[in-house]
Amino acid sequence: MIIYFLILLLFAVGLYGLLSQRNLVKLIISMSILECAADLLLIAAGWRANGSAPVIAAGQDAGQFALSSVDPLPQAMVLVSIAIGLALLLLLTAIALRLYHEYGTYDIGEIRRLRG
Amino acid sequence: MKEGMSLIVKTVARWVVGFIFLYGIYITAEGHLGPGGGFSGGIILACSYILILIAYGRRFASRNLDWRIARIMAGVAALSFLALAMLGMIFETGGNAHFFDNLIRKNLPGTAFHLFSGGNIPLLNLALAILVLASVFTAFVLLAAVRFWETRGKKFFSSLEDGP
Amino acid sequence: MPELLTLLLVFMIIAAILAIESEDLTSAVVSMGAVGFGLSVCFILLRAPEVALAQIVVEVVVLIVLLRGIVSVKPKTGPEKPDRTGLYLGVVLVGLLLVLSVYVAGEFPQLGEPSFARFPDSAGETYLKQGLALTGAANSVAAVLLDFRGLDSLGEVAVLFAALLGVMLLVRKNPRLEIKVEAESGPNGAPVEKGAAKVSEGEPK
Numbered sequence: 001m002i003i004y005f006l007i008l009l010l011f012a013v014g015l016y017g018l019l020s021q022r023n024l025v026k027l028i029i030s031m032s033i034l035e036c037a038a039d040l041l042l043i044a045a046g047w048r049a050n051g052s053a054p055v056i057a058a059g060q061d062a063g064q065f066a067l068s069s070v071d072p073l074p075q076a077m078v079l080v081s082i083a084i085g086l087a088l089l090l091l092l093t094a095i096a097l098r099l100y101h102e103y104g105t106y107d108i109g110e111i112r113r114l115r116g
Numbered sequence: 117m118k119e120g121m122s123l124i125v126k127t128v129a130r131w132v133v134g135f136i137f138l139y140g141i142y143i144t145a146e147g148h149l150g151p152g153g154g155f156s157g158g159i160i161l162a163c164s165y166i167l168i169l170i171a172y173g174r175r176f177a178s179r180n181l182d183w184r185i186a187r188i189m190a191g192v193a194a195l196s197f198l199a200l201a202m203l204g205m206i207f208e209t210g211g212n213a214h215f216f217d218n219l220i221r222k223n224l225p226g227t228a229f230h231l232f233s234g235g236n237i238p239l240l241n242l243a244l245a246i247l248v249l250a251s252v253f254t255a256f257v258l259l260a261a262v263r264f265w266e267t268r269g270k271k272f273f274s275s276l277e278d279g280p
Numbered sequence: 281m282p283e284l285l286t287l288l289l290v291f292m293i294i295a296a297i298l299a300i301e302s303e304d305l306t307s308a309v310v311s312m313g314a315v316g317f318g319l320s321v322c323f324i325l326l327r328a329p330e331v332a333l334a335q336i337v338v339e340v341v342v343l344i345v346l347l348r349g350i351v352s353v354k355p356k357t358g359p360e361k362p363d364r365t366g367l368y369l370g371v372v373l374v375g376l377l378l379v380l381s382v383y384v385a386g387e388f389p390q391l392g393e394p395s396f397a398r399f400p401d402s403a404g405e406t407y408l409k410q411g412l413a414l415t416g417a418a419n420s421v422a423a424v425l426l427d428f429r430g431l432d433s434l435g436e437v438a439v440l441f442a443a444l445l446g447v448m449l450l451v452r453k454n455p456r457l458e459i460k461v462e463a464e465s466g467p468n469g470a471p472v473e474k475g476a477a478k479v480s481e482g483e484p485k
Contacts, residue, residue, distance in 0.1 A: 003282060004388050006289040008381045010296060012374040017300035019370035025305050025350055029312045032342070033296045036319045039331075046404070047326045049281070049392030054327075054420040055150055056412050058229045066408040070327045071394040072420040073404040076429060078331050079421065083155050083248075083436045086338050087443035090255045093349050094450040097262050143333070148417035151329035153425070155436075159337040166344060187444070194441045201430060216430030221416050234417040240426045240433070247437055251444040252341060258451045259349040275451050 003044060011037035024096045024106040028089065035085045039078045046071030119173030129171035136164040144245040148234040154241035158248025165253050174261065183257040183276065190250035197243040200236050282391065285325055292318040309346045313339060330421045 014037060017030030047070055054072040056065050096106065103111045120126060144157030169177040204217020221235025231238075261276045292315050299311035316339035323332035389395045396404035411423040425433055 001385065001388070001391065003285055003289065003391055004385065005381070006286065006293065008378065010289065010293050012377055013293060013296045013300065015377065016370045016374045017296075019373060020367045021300060022366070023305070025346070026300060026308060028346070029299050029308055032312055033299065033315055036292075036315055039335075040319060040322055043323060043326050043328050043331065044391060045389055046394045046396070047392060048394050048397065051327055051394075053151070053329050054408065055329075056418050056420065058418075062409050062412060066405050069408055069420070071396050071404040072407055072411075072424050073396070075328050075331050075421045076424040076432065078328075079153070079155065079334055079425060080432050080436045082331070082334050082338050084439050086159075086252070086341065087440050089342055090252075090259070090345065091443045091446045091450075093259055093345055094255075094447045096350060097259065098450050101264055148419055148422045148426075150419055151333055153330060153334075153419075153422055156330070156333045156337050159334075159341055163337065163340060166341075170344075170348070187448070190441060190444055194437050197434070197437050201434060216427065218415060218427055225416060228412060228416055229418055234415055234422075237415060237417050237422055237426045240430075241422070244433065244437065247440060251440050255444055255447045256341075256345060256348075258447055259345060262349070262451055 004041070007037055007041050007044065010040070022107050022109050024099065024108060027108070028092050028096065031092070032085070032089065035081070039081055042074040042078050042081075046074035119175055121171050125171050129167050133164050133167055136167065137161060140164060140245075144241055145231065145238065147241040148237045149229065149231070154244030155248055157241070158245035159252060161245060161249040162252040162256070165249070166256055169257065169260070174257070177257075181253065183254045186250040186254045186257075190247055190254065193243050193247035193250060197240060197247065200240055200243060203236065281325060285322060288318050288322050288325070292322075305351050306347070309343065309351060312346075313343045316342065330419070 011034060014030050014032075014034035017033065018027060021027055021030060048068075051070040052065075052068055054069045054075065056062070056069075099111060100106060103114050105111065105114075140157045140160035140163075142157075143152040143160055144154055147153035147157065165177065165181050168180055201216050204219040205213050205215055207219055208217055218235040218237075220239070224232075224235070226233040226235075258276060263275075295311045295314035295318065299308045299315065302308040302311060316335065320332045320336040320339065323329075323335055389398070394404070396402040407424050407428060408420055411420045411428075412418060415423040415427040417423040417427070
C-alpha cells in the first residue's frame with residue numbers, strides 16, 4: 001500500500017511543478033513527471049507477486065501461464081501512453097522554441113506581460 | 117571535416133553505429149517472440165541516425181538519410197500500417213471480415229515460437245518501426261537546426277523548413 | 281521486492297523535486313532523466329520488460345531533444361520572481377489531492393494481486409489464455425497491442441504522425457512573423473522590406 005502512496009506523492013510533485021513554475025522548460029519537465037507517475041500506477045495495478053513476464057515459453061500450458069503471469073493489458077496501454085508522451089514532448093519543444101523566438105524568453109509571466 | 121565533434125567522438129561513433137542499427141533491427145524483428153516491438157526498435161534505429169547527426173554534423177548525415185526523404189518515409193509507413201490493418205477487410209472471403217483481421221495467419225500460419233509466425237503482427241511491427249524512425253529523426257533534425265541570433269537589434273530565426 | 285521498489289520510488293521523488301526546484305535548466309533536465317531511468321528499473325522489477333525497454337529508449341531521446349533543442353539555445357533568463365498565486369494554489373491543490381487519496385486508498389487493489397485475478401473471464405485473463413492460440417505471437421503484449429487492440433496502435437500511429445506535422449508546421453521560417461518582429465525592433469523603427477527578412481543558412485556565432 002505504501003507503494004501507491006509514493007506513486008501519488010510523485011504525481012503530487014509533478015502537479016505542484018505544473019502549477020508553481022513559470023519557466024516553459026520546467027513545465028515540460030513537470031508534465032513528463034506526471035506521465036511517469038500515471039504509467040507506474042497502471043503497471044503496479046497489474047503486477048502479480050512472484051509472477052512472470054507476459055511472454056509464454058515454448059511448451060508451457062496456456063492455462064498454467066494465465067495463472068502465473070502479470071496482466072498484459074496495462075502494459076499495452078502504458079506502451080501506447082509512452083509513445084504519445086514522446087510525441088507530446090516533441091510538439092511542446094517546438095512550441096517552446098517558437099515562443100522563445102516570438103518573445104525572447106521562456107518565462108510565461110513575461111510572455112503574458114509582453115502580449116499585453 | 118570541420119563540422120561535427122572531435123576525432124575521438126567520430127571514430128567511436130563509426131564503430132558503434134552499426135551495432136546500434138543491428139540491435140534495432142533485432143528488437144523490431146523479434147517483437148512478437150519476446151520483449152521488444154516496433155516502437156522500441158524504431159527509436160533505437162532513429163538513435164543510430166541521431167548519433168551520426170550529432171557526431172558528424174548535418175551535411176554528412178544528410179548523405180545517409182535526408183530529412184526530406186525521412187518525412188516521405190513516415191507518410192508511407194503510416195499508410196502501409198493502415199493498409200495492413202484493412203487487409204482482412206478487403207480480401208476476407210468468409211463472412212466475418214473485420215478491421216485488424218489477421219488474414220495472413222489464416223493462410224500462412226507458420227510455426228509458433230519461430231520468426232515466421234503471428235501473421236501480420238511482424239509486418240505491423242515493421243511498419244511501426246519505420247514510422248517511428250522517420251518521424252523521430254525528422255523532428256529531431258528540425259528541432260536541432262533551429263537557431264536564434266540577434267545582430268544590431270534585429271532578431272533572426274533560421275530553420276530548415278521554409279515557410280510558404 | 282516491494283522494499284526495493286520503495287527505495288527506487290523515494291529516489292525518483294527526490295530527483296523529481298530536484299528537477300522542479302533546480303535553478304539551472306541543464307541540471308533540471310538531467311534530474312528528469314534520473315526520474316525516467318528509475319522508472320525503467322521499476323518496470324523491470326514489476327515484470328514489464330517490454331515497457332522498460334520502451335521507457336529507457338524514449339528517455340534517451342527525450343534527454344537528447346531537450347538538451348540539444350532547448351538548453352543549447354542558451355536563453356537569457358533573468359532572475360525569476362516566484363509566482364505567489366501559483367505557489368499557494370499548487371500547495372493547496374496538492375494537499376487536497378493527498379487528503380483525498382487517503383479516502384480512495386481502500387478502493388485500490390492489493391499490490392501483488394492484479395485486478396484481473398479477482399474476476400473470472402476478465403480481459404487480461406482471456407488475452408493470456410488465448411493469445412498464442414488466436415494470434416500465434418508468444419509475446420502477449422504484442423498480441424494485445426497489434427491484434428486484439430489494434431485500434432490503440434492505429435491511434436498511436438496517428439498521434440505520432442500528427443506530432444511530426446505539428447513540429448514541421450511550428451519550426452519554419454514564416455516570413456509574415458519575421459517582418460512583424462523586425463518591424464517592432466528595427467533600428468530606426470522603419471519598416472523593413474521583405475528582402476531583408478531572408479536569412480542565410482550560416483551559424484550565428
